Amino acid sequence: MRIGVISPQSVPPAFGGLERALEGLVDAIKAESPNDAELVRLPVDERTLVGLVAAYQTFSQLDVSRFDMVITTKYPAWLVRHPNHAVYMFHRLRGLYDAYDFFGLPEHIDHDEPDLARLQAFVRTRSRPRELAEFFELFASTAAARGPDDPALALPGPLAREIVRFLDGAALDPRWVRRFFALSKTVAARRDYFPARAGVEVVYLPSSLQGLHCDRFRHFFTVSRLDEPKRIELIIRALGHVSHDIPLKIAGTGADVGRLREQAAGDPRISFLGAVSDEELVEGYADAIAVPFTPSDEDLGLVALEAMMSSKPVVTCLDSGGPTEFVTDGVNGFVTEPTPAAVGRALERLACDRAFAERLGAAGNERAGQVSWRRTVRALLRDARPRRRSISPRGKPKIVVAATFLAEPALHGGQIRLLHLCKALTASYDVEIVSLVEADRSRKRTILRDGLAQSAIPKTPAHAHADAEASRSVGGLHVTDILASETVSLTPSYVEALGSAAAGAAGIVLSHPYLVTAVEAIDAAVPLVYEAQDVESDLKRALLPTSEVGDRLYALVEAVEEKAVGISVLTTTCSQEDADALVERFGAASSSLVVIPNGVELEAIAYVSTEPRRRSAERWLRSYAASGPSAAGEFRELCVFFGSAHPPNVDAAEQILRFAARRPTTLFAIVGSLCGELNGRTRPENVLLAGVVSPVVKHGLLASAHVGLNPVRIGSGTNLKLVEYLAAGLPVVTTRFGARGLPGDGDGIAAVADVEDFPRAIEQVLVNRATTRERVRRGRALVESGFDWELLGRRFTTAVETALASEA
Numbered sequence: 001m002r003i004g005v006i007s008p009q010s011v012p013p014a015f016g017g018l019e020r021a022l023e024g025l026v027d028a029i030k031a032e033s034p035n036d037a038e039l040v041r042l043p044v045d046e047r048t049l050v051g052l053v054a055a056y057q058t059f060s061q062l063d064v065s066r067f068d069m070v071i072t073t074k075y076p077a078w079l080v081r082h083p084n085h086a087v088y089m090f091h092r093l094r095g096l097y098d099a100y101d102f103f104g105l106p107e108h109i110d111h112d113e114p115d116l117a118r119l120q121a122f123v124r125t126r127s128r129p130r131e132l133a134e135f136f137e138l139f140a141s142t143a144a145a146r147g148p149d150d151p152a153l154a155l156p157g158p159l160a161r162e163i164v165r166f167l168d169g170a171a172l173d174p175r176w177v178r179r180f181f182a183l184s185k186t187v188a189a190r191r192d193y194f195p196a197r198a199g200v201e202v203v204y205l206p207s208s209l210q211g212l213h214c215d216r217f218r219h220f221f222t223v224s225r226l227d228e229p230k231r232i233e234l235i236i237r238a239l240g241h242v243s244h245d246i247p248l249k250i251a252g253t254g255a256d257v258g259r260l261r262e263q264a265a266g267d268p269r270i271s272f273l274g275a276v277s278d279e280e281l282v283e284g285y286a287d288a289i290a291v292p293f294t295p296s297d298e299d300l301g302l303v304a305l306e307a308m309m310s311s312k313p314v315v316t317c318l319d320s321g322g323p324t325e326f327v328t329d330g331v332n333g334f335v336t337e338p339t340p341a342a343v344g345r346a347l348e349r350l351a352c353d354r355a356f357a358e359r360l361g362a363a364g365n366e367r368a369g370q371v372s373w374r375r376t377v378r379a380l381l382r383d384a385r386p387r388r389r390s391i392s393p394r395g396k397p398k399i400v401v402a403a404t405f406l407a408e409p410a411l412h413g414g415q416i417r418l419l420h421l422c423k424a425l426t427a428s429y430d431v432e433i434v435s436l437v438e439a440d441r442s443r444k445r446t447i448l449r450d451g452l453a454q455s456a457i458p459k460t461p462a463h464a465h466a467d468a469e470a471s472r473s474v475g476g477l478h479v480t481d482i483l484a485s486e487t488v489s490l491t492p493s494y495v496e497a498l499g500s501a502a503a504g505a506a507g508i509v510l511s512h513p514y515l516v517t518a519v520e521a522i523d524a525a526v527p528l529v530y531e532a533q534d535v536e537s538d539l540k541r542a543l544l545p546t547s548e549v550g551d552r553l554y555a556l557v558e559a560v561e562e563k564a565v566g567i568s569v570l571t572t573t574c575s576q577e578d579a580d581a582l583v584e585r586f587g588a589a590s591s592s593l594v595v596i597p598n599g600v601e602l603e604a605i606a607y608v609s610t611e612p613r614r615r616s617a618e619r620w621l622r623s624y625a626a627s628g629p630s631a632a633g634e635f636r637e638l639c640v641f642f643g644s645a646h647p648p649n650v651d652a653a654e655q656i657l658r659f660a661a662r663r664p665t666t667l668f669a670i671v672g673s674l675c676g677e678l679n680g681r682t683r684p685e686n687v688l689l690a691g692v693v694s695p696v697v698k699h700g701l702l703a704s705a706h707v708g709l710n711p712v713r714i715g716s717g718t719n720l721k722l723v724e725y726l727a728a729g730l731p732v733v734t735t736r737f738g739a740r741g742l743p744g745d746g747d748g749i750a751a752v753a754d755v756e757d758f759p760r761a762i763e764q765v766l767v768n769r770a771t772t773r774e775r776v777r778r779g780r781a782l783v784e785s786g787f788d789w790e791l792l793g794r795r796f797t798t799a800v801e802t803a804l805a806s807e808a
Helices: 017-032 049-060 114-125 129-146 158-171 185-189 232-239 257-264 278-286 302-309 340-352 354-368 373-381 413-425 461-473 480-490 492-502 516-522 536-543 548-567 576-586 610-627 630-634 647-662 695-704 720-728 755-767 769-786 789-807
Strands: 002-010 036-044 069-074 085-091 179-182 200-202 219-223 248-251 270-274 288-292 314-317 333-336 398-403 430-437 444-449 452-458 507-511 528-531 570-573 593-595 637-642 666-671 687-691 707-710 732-734
Touching: 002 017, 017 036, 017 069, 017 373, 036 049, 049 129, 049 158, 085 185, 114 129, 114 158, 129 158, 179 185, 185 200, 219 232, 219 278, 232 248, 232 257, 232 340, 248 278, 257 270, 278 288, 278 302, 288 302, 288 340, 288 354, 302 314, 302 354, 314 340, 333 340, 340 354, 354 610, 398 413, 398 492, 413 430, 413 507, 413 720, 413 789, 430 492, 452 492, 461 480, 461 548, 480 492, 480 516, 480 548, 492 516, 507 516, 507 789, 516 548, 528 548, 528 789, 536 548, 536 647, 548 576, 570 576, 570 789, 576 593, 593 789, 610 637, 610 695, 610 769, 637 647, 637 695, 637 720, 637 755, 647 666, 647 687, 647 755, 666 695, 695 720, 707 720, 707 755, 720 732, 720 769, 732 755, 755 769
Parallel strands: 002 036, 002 069, 069 085, 085 179, 179 200, 219 248, 219 288, 248 270, 288 314, 314 333, 398 430, 398 507, 430 452, 507 528, 528 570, 570 593, 637 666, 637 707, 666 687, 707 732
Antiparallel strands: 444 452
């Protein structure tokens, strides 16, 4: 695929942070993906509104059809038109948006002059991108008559503010931009930066500066454009609060250099280096004690990242924006009030304690390592293909998925797996999931993303009644999925919807075996793929009672599972153990079985190494002690277990309740919908039932826990939580049964033990730090090499394509 990175080139030309970043992005696309990339720059004269509007018009007319995808990062380049356009926003023209108030100008002026009134009325009442040509013609005639220096056309100014916002509104219309990304959370949160309904993904930009390293700790060093928003004067004044004779070296040029030199004239410790080469910049970082970087509301702050890559602590301010997303106060630097005294105290602390500065710098280096070109490129290109607005029978071949549950929202492991596999299929197919849902839901068809739809078909009252009666007959167990093979006929609308969706389809994917009878009923004469999330006969045998009803239900499970395996051209399983069981039990052909393990979105789970994890755990336990029960202050370790209300998870949680009292200084946090099954049970004081938590809280627990537990003893398939633990760098204690699906002898797992030995295994993991650290490192490497959903999704799609082609 050929990708165009489209950018403005300042007039007069300059090479700064934007240019370095875009060249780095182009090089990274070439190095980290199989794609080609080209940087296209057009000159933009921002000194006048006339020059700026002319540049918007030039970009709107730019032919980018030779590219398969275009990426733009700022105005006016994002007015290009392309069906696969991604906006990776660095910032808007800040002087007309979030920084406009600094000029003391009115937001609007109603003009009386006919030409200005017409222009103003146009931008206030028109919104369709197709009307841009008319606008450019109207503006050109007004500007020609008045000249570029007319006060009404001042930049910044109220009319310029309205015009540029109109042009940006047309450029960033979600109908014309396929995906929106932001350089930082700071940029994503700015008012009026993104359309109201746009989904925005934050993707951090790494530095392309080569050779960064740590050497001596000799001076304070900062580098910046020398103008007011960078607040260099704050650093200069802060040095007055530092008692040590330590030089402050300031690199960079800018409009404020004269004023800043005058301010620093009385302090011989301060020197201005002017423009520096890359080599000089690297050495400036390498020999720093710390890097003060205190801008106001910075977009990202590559200076902070480069300092951290050089293992130097960063001192920044609470209102500095982007740098605060990387700097954690007291962990890898300081985040202070934006006052000279507060910044000075932080610098004084680092000057007094070099060992402390080194520790903070080392932590910063770990944090900076989480920002990489590989991650940036993968995020930007994750969906890089021409945009399609809906499922179309005249587009790609179609795949229909039959399921007894919704894939979205994805709350439990089965939903997460199905959603990721269906997303992957959209690279080659239009996909429609037809889900049989509970009677209290409404019938609804939703476009989940381009090429992926989900139709929810509710059960009829008669169907729901039959399910309830069956559950009562086995003591309240959830058996509605098993019964679907018989009771789906009570919801004829489901069979009709499945048949309608499958008309002309290339194949049907069956998620779990229970709707195989519905697939047979529609007689679609298309190949069937069985996506076996587990071996259902193993799972249900462990759960169903030994009774006449239980035995009948188990026989039904075996029958539908055997049929699903027997009539499918491809069966995918979560583990080799499951594949072997299907071969042994039902005579499945090994050649028709493909193992697709459960995985994780690597980009969504931050890897936290040992020392940052220890500090995070201490903060978490202190916070819990401050708000928790009286015994909370006694806890020294945090162990977590995540799970849905799936019976094997409930059984595993019950094991934790049994052994938790043997480790009274450990807090055991049980998280997920399974907690509802434990309410009312007697439990030790050191067990916390956290319930269902937000993704933010979940990721916080993954980053803070000392140990991730997996005391699973029954069930089938594999445990998604185990891969999440490994991805996060969380030491794992699991049963051998719980580790099924992982290759080799559990490489990357901190300890494998029987449930009754979990307390002792936890102690060994905590005590044997060097061994645990190495196993954690190998665990993350294992996930990166074979358990990323992006990789697994491609493998699944290839297997489906191959199987369907063999039947064509």
